Amino acid sequence: MDIVFGFLSAQPVIVVFLLVGLGAALGRIRIAGVSLGAVAVLFTAMALTAWSVAVGEPIAIPPYIGDVGLVVFAFCTGIIAGPGFFNAIKTAYPLMIAVTVMLALAAFTALGLGKWVNLTPVTIAGLFAGAVTNTPALAATGGSAEATVGYASTYPFAIVAAMTAVALALRSRAKDTDAPAPIVDKPIRVDTTSVRKVTDIAEQHGNRVTFSRRRPGEGGPMEAIGPDTTISAGDVVNVVGPSDEVDAIAVELGHTSSLDITRDRSRLDFRRIILSESKLAGRTVGSLKLQSRFGANIVRVRRGDVEFVASPQFVVQLGDRLRVVGPTDTMPQVTEFLGDSERGMADLNPAAFGIGITVGLLLGAIQIPLPGGAHFSLGFAAGALIIGLVMGRVGRIGPVVTALPNTAATVLAEFGLLVFLAYAGANAGSLIVPAIASGEVFTLAGIGVVVTLVATFGTFLAVKFILRSGATRLSGVVGGAQTNPAILGFANLRTGYDVRVALGYSLVYPAAMVVKILLAQLIVVV
Incomplete structure (x- = not known):
C-alpha cells in the first residue's frame, strides 16, 4: 500500500474525487433505514488519511480546495433558503427565537465544560459544531485539524440524539390538528x-x-x-x-x-x-x-x-x-x-455566482475590533451565506438576475459540501488515532453528549410544550435546528414525506445555520 499512498500523496485532486466517490457510496448504505449521507465522506477521509500516516505516506488536500468547496456550499445554501428565511422572520420568529436561545445555551455549555478540561477554543468550537451537526460552523473555525477532531468526536451521538427526538415527536403524530390543506x-x-x-x-x-x-x-x-x-x-x-x-x-x-x-x-x-x-x-x-x-x-x-x-x-x-x-x-x-x-x-448564472461569492468573501474578511485588542470576522462561510440569503431573496436588481435556479443551486451546494468534507476529513485523519489513543476523543464525546442534549432536546421541549407545535411539524423543526439533511430525510421517511416536516425544517433552518456559524466564531475568539 505504500506505493498506492505514495502516488496519492502527490495527487491531491485525485484524492478529493476518490474520497467523494468512496464516501458517497458508503453514505448510501442504510442500517435500520438510516444512512450517513454526505457525512460519510468526512469519516472515509479520516480513515484513509489515518491509514496513509500509518504506512508512512501521508496524503493531504490543500486548504484552498476546502475553501472553494465551503464557500460554494454556503453561498448556494443561502440562495436556496433566502426567500424562506426572510419570510420566516415575519411569520415564525417565536420558533427562531426558541432555536437561537437553545443554541446559545449549548454554545455556553460547550465553552464552560471545554475550559474546565483545558481544551483550546478552536477544539471547543469544533466540538460544538459536531454536537449540533453543522459543517459550516466547523468551517467557520477555519477547518483546522483540532477543530475537525472535536467535530468528528461529537457528531455521531448528535445524529443519534436528533433521530431519537424525531421519533419521540412522531409518537403523538396522530393527535396533530395542523395538517395543511392540499x-x-x-x-x-x-x-x-x-x-x-x-x-x-x-x-x-x-x-x-x-x-x-x-x-x-x-x-x-x-x-x-x-x-x-x-x-x-x-x-x-x-x-x-x-x-x-x-x-x-x-x-x-x-x-x-x-x-x-x-x-x-x-x-x-x-x-x-x-x-x-x-x-x-x-x-x-x-x-x-x-x-x-x-x-x-x-x-x-x-x-x-x-x-x-x-x-x-x-x-x-x-x-x-x-x-x-x-x-x-x-x-x-x-x-x-x-x-x-x-x-x-441548470443555468448556473455565472455572473451572479462569481460576483456574489466574491462579495461574500469580502464581507467575511472584514475584521471587527473587540475589547482587549482581539478581532472578530464573520469568516468566508458566514459571509458567503449571508450574501447568498440576500441575493436569493432579492431575485433581481434592475436587469440583473441575482438568484440561481433551485436545481442548479442544490447540485452546487451538495458538490461544495462533499469537497469540503473530503478536505476536513483528510486534514484531521493524522490526529484522530493519537486522539483515540490518548483518550481525548472520549473526553470530547462526553462533553458533546451534554451539548447535544441541551441543543436538541432543549429545542424539542421548548417547541412542543411552550410553542405548542404539532408533532409532525416538530419533527421538521428538530431537523431544521440541527441543519442536517439526514435528520430531515429520517423524518420524511417516517411520515411519508408529509409537507409539515419540510415546513418546520425550512422555518428554522436558515436562522439556525447563521446562528451556529456566528456562535462557533465567537467561541474561537472568547
Missing part, C-alpha cells in the same frame, strides 16, 4: 347577484387562491381569468388554492359546480412550462402580464418538489415550472415567451 382545483357556480372582481376576492383571502378560467353564465366562450375579470350570477369559475380556502369561496360565491370546465380544452389549454428566459426571472407573476399579452395566466408554480399558488405578488425564478392556462391558439407564443427549456433548471 392545493386543489374546484369549479364553482356563482349564485350571488353582485358583480365582483376576482382580484378583490383573492385579496380578501390573503392571495392564497387564484382563479384560472371562467365560463360566462350567458353562454359566452370560455376565457382565462385576468386581473380585471369580474364574475356575476350564473358564471362558472375554476378556483385554485388550499382546499379549505377554496371551500370557503364556494360557500361565499355559490356552490360547487357539477360541470368541470377544466375538461373543456376546445378554446383554452393548460400546460407546464419551464421558465428559462433569464430576463423574466426575479419578476412577479403579475408583472409578466400574460393576460394582456396572450390572454393567459399562471395558476400554479412548482419549485423543486413544492407547489405554490401563483398569486400576482409571487416572484418566479429560473427553473420554475409554471402551470399556465390560456387560449389554445396563443399557447405556442406563451411557451416561446417563457422559454420552456431544460437549461432554465
Whole structure:
C-alpha cells in the first residue's frame, strides 16, 4: 500500500474525487433505514488519511480546495433558503427565537465544560459544531485539524440524539390538528347577484387562491381569468388554492359546480412550462402580464418538489415550472415567451455566482475590533451565506438576475459540501488515532453528549410544550435546528414525506445555520 499512498500523496485532486466517490457510496448504505449521507465522506477521509500516516505516506488536500468547496456550499445554501428565511422572520420568529436561545445555551455549555478540561477554543468550537451537526460552523473555525477532531468526536451521538427526538415527536403524530390543506382545483357556480372582481376576492383571502378560467353564465366562450375579470350570477369559475380556502369561496360565491370546465380544452389549454428566459426571472407573476399579452395566466408554480399558488405578488425564478392556462391558439407564443427549456433548471448564472461569492468573501474578511485588542470576522462561510440569503431573496436588481435556479443551486451546494468534507476529513485523519489513543476523543464525546442534549432536546421541549407545535411539524423543526439533511430525510421517511416536516425544517433552518456559524466564531475568539 505504500506505493498506492505514495502516488496519492502527490495527487491531491485525485484524492478529493476518490474520497467523494468512496464516501458517497458508503453514505448510501442504510442500517435500520438510516444512512450517513454526505457525512460519510468526512469519516472515509479520516480513515484513509489515518491509514496513509500509518504506512508512512501521508496524503493531504490543500486548504484552498476546502475553501472553494465551503464557500460554494454556503453561498448556494443561502440562495436556496433566502426567500424562506426572510419570510420566516415575519411569520415564525417565536420558533427562531426558541432555536437561537437553545443554541446559545449549548454554545455556553460547550465553552464552560471545554475550559474546565483545558481544551483550546478552536477544539471547543469544533466540538460544538459536531454536537449540533453543522459543517459550516466547523468551517467557520477555519477547518483546522483540532477543530475537525472535536467535530468528528461529537457528531455521531448528535445524529443519534436528533433521530431519537424525531421519533419521540412522531409518537403523538396522530393527535396533530395542523395538517395543511392540499392545493386543489374546484369549479364553482356563482349564485350571488353582485358583480365582483376576482382580484378583490383573492385579496380578501390573503392571495392564497387564484382563479384560472371562467365560463360566462350567458353562454359566452370560455376565457382565462385576468386581473380585471369580474364574475356575476350564473358564471362558472375554476378556483385554485388550499382546499379549505377554496371551500370557503364556494360557500361565499355559490356552490360547487357539477360541470368541470377544466375538461373543456376546445378554446383554452393548460400546460407546464419551464421558465428559462433569464430576463423574466426575479419578476412577479403579475408583472409578466400574460393576460394582456396572450390572454393567459399562471395558476400554479412548482419549485423543486413544492407547489405554490401563483398569486400576482409571487416572484418566479429560473427553473420554475409554471402551470399556465390560456387560449389554445396563443399557447405556442406563451411557451416561446417563457422559454420552456431544460437549461432554465441548470443555468448556473455565472455572473451572479462569481460576483456574489466574491462579495461574500469580502464581507467575511472584514475584521471587527473587540475589547482587549482581539478581532472578530464573520469568516468566508458566514459571509458567503449571508450574501447568498440576500441575493436569493432579492431575485433581481434592475436587469440583473441575482438568484440561481433551485436545481442548479442544490447540485452546487451538495458538490461544495462533499469537497469540503473530503478536505476536513483528510486534514484531521493524522490526529484522530493519537486522539483515540490518548483518550481525548472520549473526553470530547462526553462533553458533546451534554451539548447535544441541551441543543436538541432543549429545542424539542421548548417547541412542543411552550410553542405548542404539532408533532409532525416538530419533527421538521428538530431537523431544521440541527441543519442536517439526514435528520430531515429520517423524518420524511417516517411520515411519508408529509409537507409539515419540510415546513418546520425550512422555518428554522436558515436562522439556525447563521446562528451556529456566528456562535462557533465567537467561541474561537472568547
